[in-house]
Amino acid sequence: MGHQLLVLGAGTAGTMVVNKLRRLLDPEEWAITVVDRDDEHHYQPGYLMVPFGSMAPEAVVRSRHAQLADGVRFITAEVDRIDTDADVVLLADGTRLHYDQLVIASGTTPRxxxxxxxxxxxxxxxxxxxxxxxxxxxxxxxxxxxxxxxxxxxxxxxxxxxxxxxxxxxxxxxxxxxxxxxxxxxxxxxxxxxxxxxxxxxxxxxxxxxxxxxxxxxxxxxxxxxxxxxxxxxxxxxxxxxxxxxxxxxxxxMGADFVARSGLGDELNYVPVDRETFLATGHTNVFAIGDASNIPTSKAGSVAHFSVDVFAENFLDHVAGRPLTHRFDGHANCFVESGDGKALLIDFNYDVEPLPGKFPLPFVGPMTLLDESRVNHYGKQAFPWVYWNVLLPGRPLPLPAAMSMAGKSIPPETRMTGEDA
Incomplete structure (x- = not known):
């Protein structure tokens, strides 16, 4: 067989990565394998709604493998550790999985x-x-x-x-x-x-x-x-x-324990990476994406979405031996439910904090930034459908990965350094 792409984690970031790359990589040249500990994919924003009865617990969970593109191999197993010297992942049952390129998308969990x-x-x-x-x-x-x-x-x-x-x-x-x-x-x-x-x-x-x-x-x-x-x-x-x-x-x-066992993590088990390309520090064929990395931005689904868009383009250049020219700017946006059927929306990146304005169209919206509105709340309510049917399958959304300043009001104190993000 040709080259092996191994992805550890079939959550939001891992699923989007394999679905995008399955379409972009030649299946005759690349085999894609994804490993996760179970076959339950959780819509994690739904957790917030369960305590108030606005989302049923069973509506949060679907099968992981059902979200993966045809031709992707899915293995249910615990990861023991990664041997980066041998380009091998060892599973808890003793199985050894060789990789040519490795993507760590193992997320973060409450401890x-x-x-x-x-x-x-x-x-x-x-x-x-x-x-x-x-x-x-x-x-x-x-x-x-x-x-x-x-x-x-x-x-x-x-x-x-x-x-x-x-x-x-x-x-x-x-x-x-x-x-x-x-x-x-x-x-x-x-x-x-x-x-x-x-x-x-x-x-x-x-x-x-x-x-x-x-x-x-x-x-x-x-x-x-x-x-x-x-x-x-x-x-x-x-x-x-x-x-x-x-x-x-x-x-x-904290990030996954196997990251620590593999000597790849910081003190919270997050993988240190280049914050613009997600290449793991000190490695040439290991990436970390989504919540598993230490990039200085929100650990949120929108970050996974925008970063995967950048990562997919870079990965094609990387495996072809070309330099990584696409840069992730730390773009994140998220709805903030404020009660009474209203919500705010925030949109920001490494260098610019959330600002007031309109989104996604400058001056038109229809969503407002940093102001409560019912339209924002309806946007949040519609998001589960977008998540399952557009984001996870890796289909394009009409939102650029890079943050736009168009339509935003800029108070003078809004410039920050990435370390403040």
């Missing part, structure tokens, strides 16, 4: 075990998360039985998958409590390691204002050290305490 007390006696009782389907289902039950008290929404540390999701949960919970006549009996606190509601100043001010309007207390600069199970409280390294009756936390996110 409550990394924070003392988080996954202890209160776990799934009064301490919950919505970054797994199991967690979202358990949280739905907890919310239904939560009649009053202190609801604390908490982010352990960045980076996390979809960094706006904790804010979205806060807005949606506040709206849901009002709808169910419980809001006046609940104090809501948003606890973050950041100095404000979001990482970028303009968006942080706008989102912080929305929290203030909804009477949500923000506890900033909070670096959690442990959860005190007896006191039912978050405790920071500087010994501040935030008591809770119901805690909805975002645990520390």
């Amino acid at each position: 409550p075990d990394q924070t003392p007390g988080m996954d202890g006696s209160l776990w799934r009782e009064s301490v919950h998360e919505f970054y797994t389907l199991e967690g979202a289902v358990a949280l739905r039950q907890a919310l239904e039985h939560f009649d009053g008290g202190r609801l604390v929404v908490h982010v352990t540390e960045l980076p996390i998958k979809c960094p706006v999701a904790p804010l979205e949960f806060t807005f949606l919970a506040e709206s849901w409590l009002r709808e169910h006549g419980r809001r006046d009996r609940v104090e809501i606190v948003y606890v973050t390691p950041l100095s404000g509601a979001f990482t970028k100043p303009v968006a942080s001010r706008r989102l912080g204002h929305l929290l203030e309007e909804r009477k949500v207390l923000v506890e900033p600069d909070f670096m959690v050290e442990r959860i005190d199970e007896e006191k039912h409280a978050l405790v920071s390294f500087d010994e501040r305490e935030v008591p809770f009756d119901l805690l909805v936390t975002v645990p520390l996110n």
Whole structure:
């Protein structure tokens, strides 16, 4: 057989990579194999909707192999480690898979075990998360039985998958409590390691204002050290305490353990890569894409989408021996559900933070950037169909991979360095 392309992970990024490259690479010359631990592909943005009953748990899950193009080999197995010297991936059952080119797309997962007390006696009782389907289902039950008290929404540390999701949960919970006549009996606190509601100043001010309007207390600069199970409280390294009756936390996110075992990861198991081309540092035939890499931008589906567009073009040049001339600019955009049938939209990249304006057409929209609207909410509602039928199959969307400044308002303080992103 000809060349072997091996992709580790059949999530959002891995699935898009193999579907795009299956169309672009000659099947007589290239065999494509993808490995994942199970055959369940989860629509992860749906996790946020499950606790409020607006998406059924079964609607979140489909078969992984059913999303892959014909001619792609799918293996269900755990990865033990990668031997980059021998160009071999070793599976947990002892199988050895040779590769000519390797793409690591193993994502990131919540690790409550990394924070003392988080996954202890209160776990799934009064301490919950919505970054797994199991967690979202358990949280739905907890919310239904939560009649009053202190609801604390908490982010352990960045980076996390979809960094706006904790804010979205806060807005949606506040709206849901009002709808169910419980809001006046609940104090809501948003606890973050950041100095404000979001990482970028303009968006942080706008989102912080929305929290203030909804009477949500923000506890900033909070670096959690442990959860005190007896006191039912978050405790920071500087010994501040935030008591809770119901805690909805975002645990520390980490990359796959096999990345660490292979000596390819940083301290959080993310693969260091060139942030514009995704080529793994120190390697000529290993790439990391999506949440598995350490690029300094949001770990979000939109980043996977835009980066895969750039990666596919570069990969063709790479295997033909040409230089990698296509550059990823860190483009990300995402809807921010704000409750009451409205949402915001943010659009940004490595160098430019989220700005107000119109999207995708300058001055026309129909979506608004950094302002609540029903149109944005409808866009978010339509996204599951786009995800399953356009993005995952690798079909083109009429959105350029590079961010456009057209139609955006530019306050003078918006220029940043990539390290701030």
